[in-house]
Amino acid sequence: MEINCVFAPATDTPDHIVLAEQLGYQRAWVYDVPVSYADTGATLGIAATRTSTIRLGVSVFTEHLRHITTNAGLIAHLATLAPGRFDAGVGAGFTSSAYLGRKGSRWADVERYVEDLRTLLAGGEIERDGTVLSLMHMPASGISLPVEVDFWVAAHGPKGFATAGRLGAGVVTNPTHGDEPVPFDGQCQLTYYGTVLEDGEALDSRRVIDAAGAGAGLALHMGQYGPLAGMPEAEGYHEAIAAVDERHRHLELFRGHLMEPSDLDRQFLTGDVIRRGTLTGTRDEIAASLQRLVEAGANAVLYQPSGPDIPRELAAFLEVAEQFRDTPGTSSPNTTASPASEVQHA
Known part of the structure; x- marks a missing residue:
């Protein structure tokens, strides 16, 4: 492999x-x-x-x-x-x-x-x-x-x-x-x-959120079509992105895409989102x-x-x-x- x-x-x-x-x-x-x-x-x-x-x-x-x-x-x-x-x-x-x-x-x-x-x-x-x-x-x-x-x-x-x-x-x-x-x-x-993860490291630690948040952010962006389907964080993200002006929504949806979590992403990045949205x-x-x-x-x-x-x-x-x-x-x-x-x- x-x-x-x-x-x-x-x-x-x-x-x-x-x-x-x-x-x-x-x-x-x-x-x-x-x-x-x-x-x-x-x-x-x-x-x-x-x-x-x-x-x-x-x-x-x-x-x-x-x-x-x-x-x-x-x-x-x-x-x-x-x-x-x-x-x-x-x-x-x-x-x-x-x-x-x-x-x-x-x-x-x-x-x-x-x-x-x-x-x-x-x-x-x-x-x-x-x-x-x-x-x-x-x-x-x-x-x-x-x-x-x-x-x-x-x-x-x-x-x-x-x-x-x-x-x-x-x-x-x-x-x-x-x-x-x-x-x-x-x-x-x-x-x-x-x-x-380091030994004993929590999924919602600052280091983990910074290191895995970009991948988890992609899962948030996928919403009900991805691994976070049914989770309250995915639903909350969907509501938040839907509130963005329609002309700019497609830009905000992928801001920081796979590079670093956007401010909007970070509002919904939890340990559960890291666990289900990445292979951390x-x-x-x-x-x-x-x-x-x-x-x-x-x-x-x-x-x-x-x-x-x-x-x-x-x-x-x-x-x-x-x-x-x-x-x-x-x-x-x-x-x-x-x-x-x-x-x-x-």
Whole structure:
């Protein structure tokens, strides 16, 4: 089982990616939300020049935020800086759509988007809006086509999994697929939010709220469609966000998304919300969670550290994960055992 990490990128994320490589993480990805995070390309460009073995990637590109040629050019540049170790995730758009007040893309459009990106990176031509498009890097640019990268699809339902299967891509998803294992046979990474508790540490301590609050905030944002369904905190958050002016509600809903809890989020972050909305736990509890993820069909876990002490989060989680992998009888996929629904997750 691969132990990977993903960041809501900040200006110090390149330092954290260097540390992740030193610690032994196999991949380090960043989210792509330019209205909230440090720039994706600048972050990974710096990290690429300071690392040599860890795989870098974006989770995920969408067609909402940039023209397809801009994303293709960025992928080509990053893959050149990190040859043989760049991953490109693509999705229908959840956060990026919400920030723009739009709905996500249709899966047929996502499939075409990946196919067109592959064509552009191979040096071919595509047609969009009646215009022929191509990447045209000359030798002086330092970028040579074709460029080969591994593609991943952010999928959370049957249409997304089917799209990934047709594309021959890996899947990035979460462990909330009902009473059945993840319905995908290829490479599958399950996201993991939360913090490793110190001995005797309370779930509602200041450190835990700061470190796990961003992941729990996502659960609040999901409301009745997420792991906090039926909880008074989820209902209270829903009422509070509904009171925000409609023209700005979509902005407040995702303020601080997966980076740090907003002032509104913090009003509803309790120990119970941390417990149900993230995979926070003791070392033994996190090892048990990792085993359930393996049994749900994960080939890899994609851990997102957050809070004021990212180095501590990276080191603590990897220590638990490595002990888990080294324990006899663990890490053997068994798709007939413990369903993913047993894992509370945002």
